[in-house]
Amino acid sequence: MHLRPNQQRRASRPMRLLVAASLFLTPAALASAPLDDEPAKEAESEEDKEEVLALKGGEIHTGLGGVLRDATILVRDGKIEAFGYDVDVPEDAEVVDVSGMRVYPGLIAVGSFGLFGSSGNLDDSVDPYNQNMTLALAAGITTAVDGNTVAKLKRGHVQGLVVNTSAFESLSYSNGNPQGQLKVEEDLKGAADYIRAFRAWEDEKKSNKEAKEPSKKGVDQKSVKILRGEVRPRFNADSRTDLLEIAHLAQRFGFRPIISGCREGWTVADELGRAGATAIVTPRSRRPKDESLLRDGGSSIENAATLYSHGVNVVVVPGSRGISLGGIVGTDLLHLPVEAGFAIRGGLPELAGLRSITIEAARVLGVDYRIGSIEVGKDADLIVTDGDLLHYQTFVQWAIVDGEIVYDKQAEMFFAHIRPRPESSLAPAERMDAGEEAPAEAPEEEPVEENPEDETPEEETTGGGDGEEPQPSEDPEEPEDPEEPEDPEESEDPDESSTTAGN
Amino acid sequence: MVMLHSIAALLVPALAAVGSASAYAPDTVVLHVGKVLTMNVSDEIHSPGMVVLEDGKITYAGPIEAREGAPDPVLALNTWAVPGFVDLHTHIHSGGFGDINDMVHAVNPELRAAPAYRPGNGVIEVGRAGGVTTLFGIPGSGTNMGGFGLIYKSRSTGGFQASVVRDPGGLKVAQDSNPQRRNASDVGVTRAGMEWNLRDVADRALGAYRQGRRDPALENLSRVVSGDLPVLIHTAGSEGVVNTARMWKVKYGAVAVISHGSFDGWKVAPALAAIDIPVNHGPRTIDYYSSREGRIVGTASEFVDAGVPLFSLNTDSGVIAEEYFFLQGSMSARYGADPYQMLRAVTIHPALSFNLAHRVGSLEVGKDADVVLWDGDPLDPRSSVCSVYIDGDLEYDRDRDGQLF
Numbered sequence: 001m002h003l004r005p006n007q008q009r010r011a012s013r014p015m016r017l018l019v020a021a022s023l024f025l026t027p028a029a030l031a032s033a034p035l036d037d038e039p040a041k042e043a044e045s046e047e048d049k050e051e052v053l054a055l056k057g058g059e060i061h062t063g064l065g066g067v068l069r070d071a072t073i074l075v076r077d078g079k080i081e082a083f084g085y086d087v088d089v090p091e092d093a094e095v096v097d098v099s100g101m102r103v104y105p106g107l108i109a110v111g112s113f114g115l116f117g118s119s120g121n122l123d124d125s126v127d128p129y130n131q132n133m134t135l136a137l138a139a140g141i142t143t144a145v146d147g148n149t150v151a152k153l154k155r156g157h158v159q160g161l162v163v164n165t166s167a168f169e170s171l172s173y174s175n176g177n178p179q180g181q182l183k184v185e186e187d188l189k190g191a192a193d194y195i196r197a198f199r200a201w202e203d204e205k206k207s208n209k210e211a212k213e214p215s216k217k218g219v220d221q222k223s224v225k226i227l228r229g230e231v232r233p234r235f236n237a238d239s240r241t242d243l244l245e246i247a248h249l250a251q252r253f254g255f256r257p258i259i260s261g262c263r264e265g266w267t268v269a270d271e272l273g274r275a276g277a278t279a280i281v282t283p284r285s286r287r288p289k290d291e292s293l294l295r296d297g298g299s300s301i302e303n304a305a306t307l308y309s310h311g312v313n314v315v316v317v318p319g320s321r322g323i324s325l326g327g328i329v330g331t332d333l334l335h336l337p338v339e340a341g342f343a344i345r346g347g348l349p350e351l352a353g354l355r356s357i358t359i360e361a362a363r364v365l366g367v368d369y370r371i372g373s374i375e376v377g378k379d380a381d382l383i384v385t386d387g388d389l390l391h392y393q394t395f396v397q398w399a400i401v402d403g404e405i406v407y408d409k410q411a412e413m414f415f416a417h418i419r420p421r422p423e424s425s426l427a428p429a430e431r432m433d434a435g436e437e438a439p440a441e442a443p444e445e446e447p448v449e450e451n452p453e454d455e456t457p458e459e460e461t462t463g464g465g466d467g468e469e470p471q472p473s474e475d476p477e478e479p480e481d482p483e484e485p486e487d488p489e490e491s492e493d494p495d496e497s498s499t500t501a502g503n
Numbered sequence: 504m505v506m507l508h509s510i511a512a513l514l515v516p517a518l519a520a521v522g523s524a525s526a527y528a529p530d531t532v533v534l535h536v537g538k539v540l541t542m543n544v545s546d547e548i549h550s551p552g553m554v555v556l557e558d559g560k561i562t563y564a565g566p567i568e569a570r571e572g573a574p575d576p577v578l579a580l581n582t583w584a585v586p587g588f589v590d591l592h593t594h595i596h597s598g599g600f601g602d603i604n605d606m607v608h609a610v611n612p613e614l615r616a617a618p619a620y621r622p623g624n625g626v627i628e629v630g631r632a633g634g635v636t637t638l639f640g641i642p643g644s645g646t647n648m649g650g651f652g653l654i655y656k657s658r659s660t661g662g663f664q665a666s667v668v669r670d671p672g673g674l675k676v677a678q679d680s681n682p683q684r685r686n687a688s689d690v691g692v693t694r695a696g697m698e699w700n701l702r703d704v705a706d707r708a709l710g711a712y713r714q715g716r717r718d719p720a721l722e723n724l725s726r727v728v729s730g731d732l733p734v735l736i737h738t739a740g741s742e743g744v745v746n747t748a749r750m751w752k753v754k755y756g757a758v759a760v761i762s763h764g765s766f767d768g769w770k771v772a773p774a775l776a777a778i779d780i781p782v783n784h785g786p787r788t789i790d791y792y793s794s795r796e797g798r799i800v801g802t803a804s805e806f807v808d809a810g811v812p813l814f815s816l817n818t819d820s821g822v823i824a825e826e827y828f829f830l831q832g833s834m835s836a837r838y839g840a841d842p843y844q845m846l847r848a849v850t851i852h853p854a855l856s857f858n859l860a861h862r863v864g865s866l867e868v869g870k871d872a873d874v875v876l877w878d879g880d881p882l883d884p885r886s887s888v889c890s891v892y893i894d895g896d897l898e899y900d901r902d903r904d905g906q907l908f
Contacts, residue, residue, distance in 0.1 A: 053902040113745070122605075286824075299885075300647075300906070301906055301907070301908050302906050325792065325799065326787070326792075327765060327766070327786075327788065327789055328787055328822070328823060329787075329788050329792075329830075329834040329837075329838070330784050330827070330830050330833070330834045331788050335834075338833075340885055341883070341884035341885045342884050342885075344884075345884055345885050345886065345887045346887075346906065347906075350885075353885075357900040376624060390885065391883065392833040392834070392837050392882060392883060392884060393836055393837050404596025405857065413796075413797040413798045414797075414798060414799045415798075415799060416798070417798055417803065417839075418837075418839045419837060419839070460524065
C-alpha cells in the first residue's frame with residue numbers, strides 16, 4: 001500500500017495523508033488487507049510504480065569526504081540513481097528544492113529502544129507511527145538497531161523495515177570470568193582445528209574421493225563463523241585489562257573484534273588498532289580511574305580520537321539509547337550528532353565524526369553495502385539539514401527513507417515553531433555562532449518592563465489551579481534535585497561508593 | 504626651588520617605573536587572543552583582543568596594544584577569551600551528592616554548606632575544564648529550607664581561604680516537589696504546608712531583625728529577609744513558581760532568584776517578568792509533557808522572550824555534570840534561544856542576579872581575573888577549553904594537565 005500520492009510535492013507538504021492512514025492500521029486491518037506487500041504493489045496503478053525524487057540545489061555531503069555544492073540527487077525506486085552537477089531530472093519526478101541546505105546520508109544508531117513501538121520481531125509487529133520513530137527521524141536517524149535487529153525508520157510502513165536480523169554476535173571475554181575465558185579460547189581453538197581439517201579435506205577430496213569430511217561434532221559453530229570472517233564478534237569491555245586480552249585473543253586467532261564501551265581504549269589503542277578492532281564508544285560516558293594503579297586509566301574525552309589515530313574504526317552512540325523528552329537535554333538519541341561532537345571535542349577529525357554515525361556504523365552492522373553513505377546504487381536514506389549536521393543548532397528539515405520523505409520538520413508539531421523554514425524553503429534562517437558580532441538592531445534589553453499582558457500573579461495562581469501538579473520527575477532517573485543521597489540512581493558521583501573508604 | 508627639586512626627585516623614579524618592568528607585578532599575564540567576549544553592558548567584543556591580568560584582577564580588556572615593560576604576551580590567537588562561567592545551582596562542593604541534605608527538620612536556617620566543602624575536589628576540577636569558575640554550592644532540596652550555601656571558585660590551589668568568595672553566599676529554599684514531606688506525618692505535604700513552614704521561620708527572622716534582637720539560629724536568615732543576602736529558591740511548575748516568586752520577592756522583598764522553574768513553569772514567565780524576579784533555569788531546558796501543547800518547548804527562550812530579567816542557566820550538578828554547563832546554553836540555543844543570550848545566561852546574568860557582578864561574570868577592569876580561553880564557540884560541543892585562569896592563576900591548561908574535558 002502506498003501511503004502517498006505520486007504528485008509534485010511541495011517542500012512543506014504536511015503528512016496528513018500518512019496520519020489519516022494510520023487510523024486504519026489496526027491489527028484487524030493488517031489481518032484483512034494486504035498493506036505494504038508486493039501483491040498490493042502490483043495492484044497499484046502503473047504510474048505509481050516509478051517513484052522518482054530529486055533533491056535540487058543542496059550541498060551534498062557523501063559521508064566519505066566528498067562535498068558537492070549546489071548539486072542534485074536523483075532517487076528512483078528507493079535507490080540513489082545519480083548525484084552531481086549534470087543530473088537530468090525527469091519531468092515526472094517529484095522535485096524538492098533544497099537550496100541553501102545540506103544533504104547527508106541518514107544516520108545510524110547502533111543501539112536503540114522504543115523507536116518501533118514494539119519489541120521482538122519487527123517483521124510481525126511494528127507501530128509505524130510511533131512518536132519516538134518520528135523524533136528519531138527528526139534527529140536524522142534513518143536506521144537503528146533494536147534488540148539485535150537492524151531496521152529502517154520507515155515511517156508509515158509496516159513491512160520492509162528490517163535490514164538484518166542479526167546485528168551483532170556477542171561474545172563475553174572478561175578478566176573477571178576466567179572460566180568463561182577458557183571456554184571461549186577452547187571454542188576458538190576447536191573451530192580453528194576444524195577449519196584447518198576442513199581445508200585439508202577439501203584439498204584431499206580432489207585426489208581422493210574417499211576422503212572423510214571432518215566431523216562438526218563438538219565444534220562451536222559461532223566460533224567457526226567468527227574465524228571464517230562471516231561475523232565479527234562483539235564484546236562489552238571497558239577496562240584496560242579486558243581490552244588488552246580481547247586484542248590479544250583477536251590477534252592470536254585472526255578475527256576483528258567489535259568492542260562496545262571501550263572506555264579505557266585510549267590506554268591500549270595501539271593494541272586495538274593492531275587487532276583491527278572497531279570501537280563503539282560514548283564519548284561522554286565516564287569511568288573513574290583506578291587510583292590504586294599507577295598506569296593510565298579511567299575514561300578520557302580523547303578516547304575516540306586516540307583510538308582513531310591508531311587505526312581503530314570508531315562508532316558513536318549516545319549515553320541513552322532512547323528518546324527522552326523529560327526535560328534534560330542532549331544525552332539521548334535525539335542528540336546523536338551532539339554525541340559525535342564530543343568525540344570531535346577530544347580531537348577526532350570532523351569527517352571521522354560524521355562517519356562514526358553513518359558509514360562506520362553501517363560497516364559494523366554489515367549493512368554498508370546498502371546504507372551509510374551517498375553513493376550511486378545505495379538505498380536513498382538521506383537527511384536534509386539547515387546547516388552543519390554537527391552544529392548544535394542544526395535541525396533536520398526532511399528525512400528520506402528508501403526514497404520516500406518520511407519526516408518534514410514543518411509538518412510535525414515537535415519542532416516546526418523553532419526557526420521555521422521559510423516557505424520558499426530557500427536559505428535557512430540567519431544564524432550566528434555565540435559571540436559573533438551581534439547585529440546592531442538587536443541590542444540586549446536589560447530588564448525592561450514588557451507589560452506582560454496584564455497577567456497578575458494572582459490570576460496565575462488560581463487560573464492554573466486545576467489541582468494538577470507538575471510531576472516531580474517524568475523520568476525517575478532524572479531527579480529535579482538530589483534529595484536522597486543514599487539512592488544510587490540519583491547519584492552521578494563516581495566517588496559515592498568509596499566515600500566511607502576515603503574518609 | 505628646594506621644594507620643586509624634591510618634587511622632581513619624587514617624580515623621576517615614578518616616571519621611570521612606568522617605562523620599566525617593575526611597573527608590572529612578576530605574575531602579570533598578558534593574553535593575546537583571537538576574540539575577547541567581554542560580556543559587559545555594551546556587549547563589547549574585541550577581535551583580536553588582549554586581556555591583562557595583574558594581582559588577580561583584570562587591568563585591561565580591549566584591542567591588542569603594545570605594552571612596554573610588560574611580560575611577553577601569551578599568544579593564543581586561535582582562542583576566544585570568555586569570562587569564567589558562574590553556576591548558581593550546584594551540589595558538588597563535597598565532591599559528590601553526599602553531605603547535602605539534613606533530613607530531620609523541614610526548615611534549617613542554621614545550617615551551612617561550608618563544612619561539607621572540599622576545595623578543588625575532582626568533580627570541581629572537571630567542571631573547571633568545562634569553563635566553570637564560580638559556583639554556588641548549596642544544600643539539596645530534601646527540606647524546605649536546606650540552609651546556606653557558599654560561593655566559591657573552582658580553584659585547586661589555596662584551599663578554603665583562597666577559593667571562597669562569600670560564606671554564607673546565600674540561602675537555599677525548596678518550595679515544590681522534592682521537599683514535600685509525603686512520608687512524614689508532618690506539615691509540608693502540600694504547597695500550603697510548605698509555605699507555612701517557610702513563612703513561619705522567615706517572619707521570626709524578620710521580627711528579630713526589626714527588633715535588633717540577636718538570635719543565632721536566625722542570624723543568617725535575618726540577612727536574607729532584610730535584603731542583604733540573596734536567596735535561591737528551588738521551585739517548579741506554573742503554580743509553584745508564581746507562589747514562590749510572590750512570597751520571596753513581593754512579600755519579603757528579598758534578593759530572590761527562582762531556580763529550576765521547570766515543567767510548565769515557563770507559562771508564567773510574563774508574571775515573573777512583571778515583578779522583575781530573575782530566573783535561574785535548569786537542569787531541564789525543554790518541556791513536552793507538562794504543557795501538553797504537542798510541541799517541544801525550548802523553555803529558556805520562553806523565559807527570555809517574556810522579558811524575564813537576568814535569565815540564567817544551571818546544571819544542578821551532579822544531576823547534570825558540572826562540565827556540561829555550556830551544553831545547557833547550547834541546547835537552549837538549539838531549541839529557540841539566541842546563543843549570545845545563552846552566553847549571558849552562564850556568565851554575567853547569574854553574577855548580577857546574585858550580587859556577584861562586582862567580582863565575576865564579565866571581562867572588565869577591576870574584576871577578578873577569571874578568564875577562560877576556548878578554541879572556538881564555547882557553546883559548541885566540539886570546542887574545548889585551552890586554559891583557565893582564576894584570580895590570575897593558571898588553574899587548568901590543556902597542554903600542561905592533559906585534556907580533562
